[in-house]
Amino acid sequence: MSARTEQLLKEKKIKITANRILILELLLNSSHSLSIADIEEDLPWADRATIFRTLKTFEDNALLHAIKDNEKSVKYAVCSDACQVDHHKIHPHFHCDVCGNTFCLSEYNFQLPQLPDNYTANKYSLIINGICSNCQK
Amino acid sequence: MSARTEQLLKEKKIKITANRILILELLLNSSHSLSIADIEEDLPWADRATIFRTLKTFEDNALLHAIKDNEKSVKYAVCSDACQVDHHKIHPHFHCDVCGNTFCLSEYNFQLPQLPDNYTANKYSLIINGICSNCQK
DNA sequence: CTCAAGTTTGCAATTAAATTGCATCCACAT
DNA sequence: ATGTGGATGCAATTTAATTGCAAACTTGAG
Ligand SMILES: [Mn+2]
Ligand SMILES: [Mn+2]
Ligand SMILES: [Zn+2]
Ligand SMILES: [Zn+2]
Numbered sequence: 090m091s092a093r094t095e096q097l098l099k100e101k102k103i104k105i106t107a108n109r110i111l112i113l114e115l116l117l118n119s120s121h122s123l124s125i126a127d128i129e130e131d132l133p134w135a136d137r138a139t140i141f142r143t144l145k146t147f148e149d150n151a152l153l154h155a156i157k158d159n160e161k162s163v164k165y166a167v168c169s170d171a172c173q174v175d176h177h178k179i180h181p182h183f184h185c186d187v188c189g190n191t192f193c194l195s196e197y198n199f200q201l202p203q204l205p206d207n208y209t210a211n212k213y214s215l216i217i218n219g220i221c222s223n224c225q226k
Numbered sequence: 227m228s229a230r231t232e233q234l235l236k237e238k239k240i241k242i243t244a245n246r247i248l249i250l251e252l253l254l255n256s257s258h259s260l261s262i263a264d265i266e267e268d269l270p271w272a273d274r275a276t277i278f279r280t281l282k283t284f285e286d287n288a289l290l291h292a293i294k295d296n297e298k299s300v301k302y303a304v305c306s307d308a309c310q311v312d313h314h315k316i317h318p319h320f321h322c323d324v325c326g327n328t329f330c331l332s333e334y335n336f337q338l339p340q341l342p343d344n345y346t347a348n349k350y351s352l353i354i355n356g357i358c359s360n361c362q363k
Numbered sequence: 364c365t366c367a368a369g370t371t372t373g374c375a376a377t378t379a380a381a382t383t384g385c386a387t388c389c390a391c392a393t
Numbered sequence: 394a395t396g397t398g399g400a401t402g403c404a405a406t407t408t409a410a411t412t413g414c415a416a417a418c419t420t421g422a423g
Binding site for chain 4: 104105106124125126137138141142161162163
């Protein structure tokens, strides 16, 4: 297990198990967010329910966040530090219509819009569809 | 059938049927977006599959748009004219965490963020969670 | 080191929404 | 008025998410 993985789990007091190590490292090493099915594919011996509950545990402990990018299934990405700061406020993510990958634009800030009168905002979720740099012709 | 309903359907060359009239009027008269289940509840004699295909037809003809507000089911709202202009670009919607309703903020404009190099945007979907004016204490 | 207590896991089953096949029915252009 | 392509109802299927439960783990106290 990498030092980073161990640190993240201990920091959040999450019990260290084989499943959690491998799922977390998979997410840490991925350039884009992953669905439960993606993880199942990469860890064929792992059980779907276990992956589901592992991700839920990570999410509950703010180790990652769930991204609903308008595709069929939910994707997950590890929170970068920058992302974690406003973990429950701003979530800009980019979905590439060519490769189908979803990227977390955690560094990326956008101007918060002014809401109509008497509306209070708790959280913003922004999904941008388009073409990523890898797929640019 | 209201004049507005008739006009919308004829304009888009959608065959006029009892189902379509009632579903469209339901959406037109609703202050917030509706799920298939919501429509089923309001039109108990209507078939789920028919509602589904009716909404799909409306969506294909840009009469309404689908909203994925991070709840379990997709919601639908009729496009206002203002909304239609940028129908495929900007979709700000507000989900109230108290009443659970989702509102189309079609008039509402926000500053488009600058994307990282080599990223091209086709569409923005913004979901804002919070408390709506009706639910404000 | 050993063990108990509480967690996590695997497997199977269930939920819930979206989606489809197909035979029949209907809107509407001619 | 009528024929035809599209719309509908009903039942079945798909697919992802979610849960129940007993067995297998992790960890810290002794
Ligand atoms: Mn993020
Ligand atoms: Mn809209
Ligand atoms: Zn791409
Ligand atoms: Zn409300």
